Amino acid sequence: MSTLVTGAITFALGCYALASILVIVRLVRGPSAQDRVSALDLLYFHAMLVMLVLSIGHRNDVYFEAALLIALFGFVSSAALAKFVLRGEVIE
């Protein structure tokens, strides 16, 4: 692994941290409930990207499976929250 890729990995992780902070500001401030749900979905996605970049850096496939699980849980939780905000119950 060259120093070029290592520096790029560090830069990408810093960018994800900055983006997560910006999204958390929207999550806390968000005027409506759907704003908060979409911000939480984007936060799940940032965690998934961090896992993928760590799998590049550490050359380990376990991180990939963690990223897949985070993507699945992010979809399920966002869909359930959206249904709850829409109807007041998750399963009708």
Add this chain to the structure above:
Amino acid sequence: MNEMPGWEQIAAAGLLIASGILVVISSIGVLRLPDFFRRMHPPALAYTLGSWTVTLAAMLTTETGPVAHLLLIPLLLAITVPVTTVLLARVALFRRRAARSGDTPPPVTAPAVTLNEQPMAER
């Protein structure tokens, strides 16, 4: 191990930097845009280009040849993200209608049939 970086290392580094910049741009859009319907657009930048750039970088840096299982994540996102987005758009529309906000469009189910006076075959 630590000689000159090959073309795949350079490409992977460029893709990683591009993904970081794209994700930051989409987050700035989420933070700064004024309306929820406008704030729904910037995450699409991260969901599509952000995930594809990171996946291609991961595929370029593997030493064991091409690996197809990394493509699972963009494909999974391509299936699940539209579902979440459409659900959230419906949530925002229904809640704005329930709040009697002025510029919300009405439901299209009942009046749309009466607006189309011609039958389907003649159009």
